[in-house]
Amino acid sequence: MTEVGERGSAAGGRGSADLAPEAFVEYGKRLVEWIGEFLANPERYPVLARVKPGDIAASLPLSPPARGERLDAILADFETKILPGITHWNHPGFFAYFSISASAPGILGELLASALNVNAMLWRTSPAATELELRALDWLRQLLGLADDWHGHINDTASISTMLALAAAREAAGLDVRERGMAGRGDLPVLRVYCSEHAHSSVDKGAITLGIGHENVVHVAADGEFRMRPDLLREAIAADLARGMLPLAVVATVGTTSTTSIDPVREIAGVIREVAATGSGANPELRTSARPWLHIDGAYGGTAAVVPEMRGVLDGVDLADSFVVNPHKWLFTPIDCSALYVKRPEILKRAFSLVPEYLVTREAAPVENLMDYGVQLGRRFRALKLWMVIRAFGAEGLAERIRAHCALARTFAGWVEAARCWEVVAPVPFSTVCFRYAPEGVSERNLETINTRILDRVNDSGSVFLSHTKLNGRYVLRLAIGNIRTEERHVAQAWRLLREAAA
Numbered sequence: 001m002t003e004v005g006e007r008g009s010a011a012g013g014r015g016s017a018d019l020a021p022e023a024f025v026e027y028g029k030r031l032v033e034w035i036g037e038f039l040a041n042p043e044r045y046p047v048l049a050r051v052k053p054g055d056i057a058a059s060l061p062l063s064p065p066a067r068g069e070r071l072d073a074i075l076a077d078f079e080t081k082i083l084p085g086i087t088h089w090n091h092p093g094f095f096a097y098f099s100i101s102a103s104a105p106g107i108l109g110e111l112l113a114s115a116l117n118v119n120a121m122l123w124r125t126s127p128a129a130t131e132l133e134l135r136a137l138d139w140l141r142q143l144l145g146l147a148d149d150w151h152g153h154i155n156d157t158a159s160i161s162t163m164l165a166l167a168a169a170r171e172a173a174g175l176d177v178r179e180r181g182m183a184g185r186g187d188l189p190v191l192r193v194y195c196s197e198h199a200h201s202s203v204d205k206g207a208i209t210l211g212i213g214h215e216n217v218v219h220v221a222a223d224g225e226f227r228m229r230p231d232l233l234r235e236a237i238a239a240d241l242a243r244g245m246l247p248l249a250v251v252a253t254v255g256t257t258s259t260t261s262i263d264p265v266r267e268i269a270g271v272i273r274e275v276a277a278t279g280s281g282a283n284p285e286l287r288t289s290a291r292p293w294l295h296i297d298g299a300y301g302g303t304a305a306v307v308p309e310m311r312g313v314l315d316g317v318d319l320a321d322s323f324v325v326n327p328h329k330w331l332f333t334p335i336d337c338s339a340l341y342v343k344r345p346e347i348l349k350r351a352f353s354l355v356p357e358y359l360v361t362r363e364a365a366p367v368e369n370l371m372d373y374g375v376q377l378g379r380r381f382r383a384l385k386l387w388m389v390i391r392a393f394g395a396e397g398l399a400e401r402i403r404a405h406c407a408l409a410r411t412f413a414g415w416v417e418a419a420r421c422w423e424v425v426a427p428v429p430f431s432t433v434c435f436r437y438a439p440e441g442v443s444e445r446n447l448e449t450i451n452t453r454i455l456d457r458v459n460d461s462g463s464v465f466l467s468h469t470k471l472n473g474r475y476v477l478r479l480a481i482g483n484i485r486t487e488e489r490h491v492a493q494a495w496r497l498l499r500e501a502a503a
């Protein structure tokens with residue numbers, strides 16, 4: 001970044017303690033130009049940072065500066081010291097984990113949100129932040145084709161959304177945990193949470209956080225296509241009820257992390273209905289008539305429902321109690337932005353609303369105060385970037401991009417299937433492909449070593465970044481397409497590098 005003159009120094013300007021307005025504009029222009037160039041040509045940087053552990057820390061002073069420094073110097077250090085340690089999630093060759101995008105409208109939304117620096121804790125502390133959040137999430141609900149009785153609430157991540165959903169489940173069970181806690185209570189049954197063996201670890205973390213206990217998360221086995229087996233869920237719940245435990249919640253996933261498999265939500269909801277008819281209420285010791293809460297984790301896969309012909313991926317979700325989808329995963333919204341939908345918002349409120357005198361407000365009409373729906377008080381104005389993304393792309397534009405990602409994934413899977421010694425190891429319902437190099441007659445152990453080496457070589461290239469997982473004990477590679485700038489040539493490059501690495 002080129003230097004801005006004296007006029008732009010932090011100490012300059014009209015006696016302002018902050019950067020002078022003129023300097024802000026000049027630096028701002030330069031930064032926006034830099035970002036524009038970065039977005040136009042992200043491939044100029046290696047996608048996976050090439051630094052060693054400690055390299056970046058070693059380049060940074062151990063103590064803060066005593067006196068303010070010029071932004072020129074700070075920005076120069078950003079380029080020389082920080083940028084080399086960036087793994088570029090906004091790179092079209094990023095195929096690891098779940099690939100994400102900060103689209104241009106989303107970046108602009110972040111910029112505005114920072115400038116406004118709104119804390120959307122109460123309606124009063126920024127009416128637009130509250131009302132826009134409710135509206136943007138209702139738009140997102142409509143885009144996903146969900147029923148109109150969902151209430152949306154933005155959190156930072158799906159992990160927090162799922163934890164809040166489990167807290168709501170506990171509140172709905174009427175166990176008086178909010179007031180009395182859980183420790184030392186002889187009247188409280190063991191609470192159980194069920195999810196598939198392929199569910200995200202955030203389910204386990206939510207249970208740990210809420211004092212449910214990790215061993216009370218039941219990982220139900222999946223079928224040959226990595227989907228939770230409802231028959232085994234039914235058996236697990238029946239066995240727990242027979243032992244006097246309380247089936248608190250079931251978490252089904254639409255787009256599991258490893259393979260993006262889709263749990264049979266409708267059948268799972270059916271199992272829960274059966275439990276409601278015959279289950280926990282039949283055990284008088286539990287003193288609760290609640291049925292298990294059904295939470296759907298659609299953090300990644302849920303977004304695909306914006307494509308009209310893919311709506312079916314959310315089949316049965318309207319039967320659930322809560323649902324999470326992350327616009328920051330596959331809806332081109334800069335991280336962080338997770339949308340939690342609940343059918344009964346009053347339960348979330350019952351779990352979390354606590355209003356000390358200094359936060360009491362009186363408005364001319366009833367209002368929503370977003371602090372009532374979770375743990376945090378202060379909250380960022382995340383709805384702004386989501387609203388800008390939805391408006392800038394429109395329903396058709398969003399669908400078109402997601403459709404294209406899914407088509408690219410099918411193309412890649414086709415190349416793998418057609419190649420000798422390579423195999424696709426899981427169905428490809430979305431834009432992620434699990435595959436591996438598997439020449440005949442090589443032991444599982446050696447296949448793991450070979451595929452690890454292939455992955456390392458490919459990732460060393462700097463042009464693509466893939467990750468791995470294990471499925472039924474077998475080490476497999478994953479190629480996840482989700483960046484807005486990814487084109488067929490990037491996927492083709494990944495495939496070329498993979499084959500070269502295997503040769």
Ligand SMILES: Cc1ncc(COP(=O)(O)O)c(C=O)c1O
Pocket residue numbers: 098156157158159160200202253255256257297298299300326338
């Ligand atoms: C299915 C699923 N659920 C939840 C999460 C957690 O998402 P977050 O990082 O927003 O907490 C992930 C992350 O990849 C995921 O794949």
